[in-house]
Amino acid sequence: MLTANSQACGLSAYVTGAGPSIVFLHSLLSDRGSLEPLVPLLAGDFRLVILDLPGFGGSPAVTGGLDVMADRIADGIRAYCPDEAPLLFGNGYGSFVALATALRHPDLASGLFLAGCGAAFTEQGRGAFRFMAGKAAEGGLETIADAAMRRLFTPEMAEQVQDVVAERRRSFLATDPAVFAQACGTLATLDLRDAVRGLAVPVFACVGELDEATPPAMAEELARLAPQGTYHVIADCAHVPPLQAPDKVAAELRAFTAGLPGRAGAERALTN
Numbered sequence: 618m619l620t621a622n623s624q625a626c627g628l629s630a631y632v633t634g635a636g637p638s639i640v641f642l643h644s645l646l647s648d649r650g651s652l653e654p655l656v657p658l659l660a661g662d663f664r665l666v667i668l669d670l671p672g673f674g675g676s677p678a679v680t681g682g683l684d685v686m687a688d689r690i691a692d693g694i695r696a697y698c699p700d701e702a703p704l705l706f707g708n709g710y711g712s713f714v715a716l717a718t719a720l721r722h723p724d725l726a727s728g729l730f731l732a733g734c735g736a737a738f739t740e741q742g743r744g745a746f747r748f749m750a751g752k753a754a755e756g757g758l759e760t761i762a763d764a765a766m767r768r769l770f771t772p773e774m775a776e777q778v779q780d781v782v783a784e785r786r787r788s789f790l791a792t793d794p795a796v797f798a799q800a801c802g803t804l805a806t807l808d809l810r811d812a813v814r815g816l817a818v819p820v821f822a823c824v825g826e827l828d829e830a831t832p833p834a835m836a837e838e839l840a841r842l843a844p845q846g847t848y849h850v851i852a853d854c855a856h857v858p859p860l861q862a863p864d865k866v867a868a869e870l871r872a873f874t875a876g877l878p879g880r881a882g883a884e885r886a887l888t889n
Contacts, residue, residue, distance in 0.1 A: 619653050619667060621675050625696035627689060629675030631667045634660030637874070638698045641667040642690070644709025644733065645800050646765045646830075647857065648673050648788045651708070654863035659870070666697045670711065672796030683803050687717040694718070694725050702727040704874055708859055709733045709831065710800055716809060716820075716839075723817040728877045730821045730870050732851075732858040733828055735835025736842060737808040742831075750801035753794050765789050768830040769856050781860065810842055819845040821873045825854030825861065847873070 621629040631649060633656060643649050649667045659665060671689055672678035679685050694703065705726045707715030712734035719726045738746070752761045766775065766786055775782045820843045824836040833850055840848035849869060854862040 619649050626692040627677055628693035629669045634663050634665045636663045638664040638666055638701055638703035640694055640703045640705050642670060642707040642711030642715050644711055646769055646789055647785055650788060651857055651860045655859050655867055658863060658867040672793055678796050683717045686714055687721045690714060690718045691722040691725055704728050704730060706730045719818055720812050726818050728819045730873055732823050733831040733856045734822050734839055735831055736810045736813045736839045743805045746801040746805040750798045753797055758790050758794055762786055762789055771827050771855050774855060813842045816843045821847045823849040823851055825858055826850050826852055827855045830856040
């Protein structure tokens with residue numbers, strides 16, 4: 618289990634490894650534990666800063682929408698990665714926070730690796746967030762826990778990894794309902810499509826081919842709009858690639874990082 622071992626600027630984190638830094642932002646339906654499978658695959662060559670998003674783990678919640686969230690993350694990046702422009706890795710909700718952070722603070726990141734991502738949801742997607750927020754407000758997160766797990770795992774996957782699904786369910790139920798509702802409201806109104814056209818850093822927009830929470834069309838649109846966008850589909854994977862296909866994610870991340878300007882250390886790590 619990834620127990621937080623550092624605290625800075627109102628953000629708790631698990632920090633490990635040595636080398637060029639990668640800052641990780643987890644999804645709304647999970648926590649930093651969903652990123653744990655990547656640690657042994659990357660910590661030998663990279664310094665990993667796995668943050669608790671505001672309102673999760675030991676990070677106090679913030680109010681004020683995505684801009685305030687992005688500014689808090691930017692403060693954390695400056696504290697955890699001084700004199701460095703790290704790669705930002707985001708999954709699900711974390712990918713939108715990472716994208717907003719790079720848009721508001723273009724000097725802070727060398728690139729974005731986003732899994733289960735996009736620049737805007739369809740009206741159907743927006744409706745799903747409004748529905749989940751409403752049900753959670755009426756009866757608590759327990760009322761939507763099964764639906765949340767179906768957004769993370771296909772039924773076939775869930776059957777094969779029942780212990781993982783049970784652990785993710787426990788993690789979801791530990792979320793503050795107010796934090797969850799606020800995030801759902803943010804995602805239900807999100808539209809960064811115009812802003813993404815001016816994105817200053819390379820972005821690798823990947824998605825599981827079976828992802829129903831952030832369908833492949835969303836990542837494809839993001840990659841098309843971004844000036845330096847790359848689109849990639851991960852086979853036999855749903856909404857949580859770090860948990861469901863960590864080897865594939867680590868390989869793609871290494872390749873992407875090696876090509877970023879000023880990341881010579883990552884290039885050496887790829888070839889060693």
